[in-house]
Amino acid sequence: MSLFNLFGRKEKEETAGKTRETNEAADVDAYSGMRVEVTTIEERLLFVAKIMNLRGSMAELHQYSEMAIPREEEWKPLAVKIRGYNDHDRKAVYMEGVISPKEEHKWQVVGLSIVRVANDRAFYRLSTNLEATATTFGGLAAGEKPCTLLNISVGGACIGSEHVYHKGDKFLLKVRLIDDRPESAMFCQVLRITEKEDSGFEYGCQFLEMTEDDQKAITQNIFAAQRKRRNNS
Numbered sequence: 070m071s072l073f074n075l076f077g078r079k080e081k082e083e084t085a086g087k088t089r090e091t092n093e094a095a096d097v098d099a100y101s102g103m104r105v106e107v108t109t110i111e112e113r114l115l116f117v118a119k120i121m122n123l124r125g126s127m128a129e130l131h132q133y134s135e136m137a138i139p140r141e142e143e144w145k146p147l148a149v150k151i152r153g154y155n156d157h158d159r160k161a162v163y164m165e166g167v168i169s170p171k172e173e174h175k176w177q178v179v180g181l182s183i184v185r186v187a188n189d190r191a192f193y194r195l196s197t198n199l200e201a202t203a204t205t206f207g208g209l210a211a212g213e214k215p216c217t218l219l220n221i222s223v224g225g226a227c228i229g230s231e232h233v234y235h236k237g238d239k240f241l242l243k244v245r246l247i248d249d250r251p252e253s254a255m256f257c258q259v260l261r262i263t264e265k266e267d268s269g270f271e272y273g274c275q276f277l278e279m280t281e282d283d284q285k286a287i288t289q290n291i292f293a294a295q296r297k298r299r300n301n302s
Contacts, residue, residue, distance in 0.1 A: 104119055214230065
């Protein structure tokens, strides 16, 4: 095959890939109530929020978390990246827009547009190494088992355990993310299983039956843990 044909084929494949992304972006929508992460163009995490009052390319962002950087009184409009998760289509939605502050914990976003969609994880994950417990409520193996929380996001967590779970198993995960805050409890379902060479397993889990208050509490604890880690580094 000639170099011309090789590069021509590569160019066609790249064009086809971009076309598929464009078509997907047209089919997968943002919607009011979607949870999103808001970052700078350089991808520094600012806050986690919920899109509300979506009208074409305009919307409001209602913060779940505290600001990762101080919110100044004279805040100029800021170009940002917005990453959400479409619960209906199970896809991450990548957007861009310009935000400016409204009242406390609310932001106006204009020029909102979908850049692409992908089968990615929905939210920022905080890496941890915390003692936790997993409690099952049925069968012969019911009871509380020790585990290690390896990472956590608004939508799920990864734990390490020597106990054997199966895909679809459900349990109550309890962990204290911050020493001076109450213990967090999340109802989980196992989605992915990785057997480790040394010992035990890693389980990727999604949270179930989460209320909006639960989501806010977990988000606030994740941000507080991230801020504490940054201050101690």
